[in-house]
Amino acid sequence: MGSPLFIFASLAAVVPVLLAVFAGSAAQAATPLAFSPDPQRPSIVWVVSDELQYPLVFDGTGQIRPEFPNLKALQADSTTYTHAYSAANYTDYAVPAMLTGISDIAAQGPDRMQEVRANIGIVPSLASEYSVVMESPLFRFECDTTDCASVGAVDDANFASRMLGFAADSAAIAGRTALARPFSDAFPSLDGKWRDFWSGGDEFGDNAEGNSVGxxxxxxRVAEQTAPAAPIFAFWHTIRTHAPWNVDREGNDIYPSRLPIVDDAHMVGSNKAGTYSTPELQSIERRLYANSAVDFDRQLGELIAELKATGRYDNTIIVVTADHGAGITVEADRRIGDTLEQRWTEVAHVPLLVKDPNQTEPATVVAPRSTGQIARTVLNAAGASPTTDLTASPDLSQDLPSGPVFSTVGGGVMTPWTYQGAPEPDPWQQEDLTPANPAYPFAIGIDDSLLGQAVPEGWVAVETDAIDAIPGESTQQLVVINRVPGTCDPSVTTGLVSSAGMVSGSVLWQSANSNAPNRGWAIVPKAESYEFWCTSA
Structure with missing residues (x-):
């Protein structure tokens, strides 16, 4: 941030930024709503689990997998939409589109979507009848009455820090869009974010909080205490299931939520581009992904328990969905997918459960739906109708005119993909959802009978250049290894890890054609020291 390019662009940007701040927000005014009289108006709880793909939590029959007991219990009272699809592959497009009722962002055009991305859709319009609670790392609702609560993303500490943030973001936009390469490469990518471009990481910077249900x-509770008779609109946007997936089954950090973990590596087991060069490295990332989803399920259970404890559960519409999913890829970005099949199966296809007020029996809708149809469904449940034209998609009881449209965004260009109903094979193996040996959940590609036993004959100790045990709170330890070139057969990408001479797991080497062919990854039970072994060449 101290480069001449940054300073120049910051100075060029600061005057218009200051004018924009003093002129006030350009956010669109809330759409006026007419509410039907209803002394029993239901509360609304809208949950968005970031990057949670459909096939991780649902099996091939449309049932919640047993690894997620709280989602499974909610499914018994809800309508399951087995073919629900996101509108976009980035949060900053997908969530505002969802809140606004947009199913096809590309059809809206860039100017309209810039306006949509600067707003939170129907939320301000509901505030006249609802106490509003928003917990999100990105979105907030500023209360202007005493009967609502706004939690989550907080304002910057003071005017000076806001100005610095605005100037930095303006510099990033100016440098990335106005300069030709290679000069523009000195500025951070804008894809997937609309602020804090210099912070590193993905949409949420380096270290956003995943355990946010509290x-x-x-x-x-604030809303309940302030206006106990008023219905509540609660929006909980959790990034527990957003990469990097870094927790164990109990929600304890195996390693810090920061990027990169090591030089050139985006996530555990990955190349610089965030892709995986062997099936075993894909497996370790799937297990981490599953752990994050298990912890989201735990947090969801706490939220539902709170609703039941206050007596609000029955007369509440509960929506659980995702902004988009993520693929475990070998070539492309996880939010695009290696193939069109993976794009629809793992990235576009998202969970969608809707518990209507006082619903007690499960129902299933197999027809394709878009997350852009949720907004109208929520308005209907609230007894709200716009007093002006609201260009929102039809509610979830209706078909879209031409099926869901999922758009991939790159460099500000929205590329639409229309749903064709192609088969979506289950990408999950049971051992990645629930490892066979819970004491060694990341022992991959080795014989389970070796675990806890002495290292057998025929294995050769690995000469290492570096061994880095990454700090974490879990009883599982992430260890990153760099071996001396030529120590092991580069075509064999799985080895053993031992502590005190006893096998404690596997080390997974990146492939010979990856960016770091001598880098190995292991997640094993914590110990004082670790040894690494490979088969003789």
Missing amino acids: KAISGL
């Missing part, structure tokens, strides 16, 4: 519950 803040959502705190907001519910």
Whole structure:
């Protein structure tokens, strides 16, 4: 941030930024709503689990997998939409589109989507009848009455820090869009973010909080205490299931939520581009992904328990969905997919459960739906109708005119893909959802009978250049190894890890054609020291 390019662009940007701040927000005014009289108006709880793909939590029959007991219990009271699809592959497009009722962002055009991305859709319009609670790392609702609660993303500490942030973001936009390469490459990518471009990481910077249900519950309690007779609108946007997936089954950090973990590596087991060069490295990432989803399920259970404890559960519409999914890829970005099949199966296809007020029996809708149809469904449940034209998609009881449209965004260009109903094979293996040996959940590609036993004959100790045990709170330890070139057969990408001479797991080497062919990854039970072994060449 101290480069001449940054300083020049910051100075060029600061005057228009200051004018914009003093002129006030350009956010669109709330759409006026007419509410039907209803002394029993239902509360609304809208949950968005970031990057949670459909096939991770649902099996091939449309049932929640047993690894997710709280989602499974909710499914018994809800309508399951087995073919629900996101509108976009980035949060900053997908969530505002969802809140606004947009199913096809590309059809809206860039100017309209810039306006949509600067707003939170129907939320301000509901505030006249609802206490509003928003817990999100990105979105907030500023209360202007005493009967709502706004938690989650907070304002910058002071005017000076806001100005610095605005100037930095303006510099990033100016440098990335106005300069030709190679000069523009000195500025951070804008894809997937609309602020804090210099912070590193993905949409949420370096270290956003994944265990956020406590803040959502705190907001519910504030709303309950302030206006106990009023219905509540609660929006909980959790990034527990957003990469990097870094927790164990209990939600404890195996390694810090920061990027990169090591030089050139985006996530555990990955190349610089965030892709995986062997099936075993894909497997370790799937297991981490599954752990994050298990912890989201735990947090969801706490939220539902709070609703039941306050007596609000029955007369509440509960929506659980995702902004988009993510693929475990070998070539492309996880939010695009290696193939069209993976794009629809793992990235576009998202969970969607809707518990209507006082619903007690499960139902299933197999017809294709878009997350852009949720907004109208929520308005209907609230007894709200726009007093002006609201260009929102039809509610979830209706078909879209031409099926769901999922758009991939790159460099500000929205590329639409229309749903064709192609088969979506289950990408998950049971051992990645629930490892066979819970004491060694990341032992991959080795004989399970070796675990806890002495290293057998025929294995050769690995000469290492570096061994880095990454700090974490879990009983599982992430270890990153760099071996001396030529120590092991580069065509064999799985080895053993031992502690005190006893096998404790596997080390997974990147492939010979990856960016770091001598880098190995292991997640094993914590110990004082670790040894690494490979088969003789």
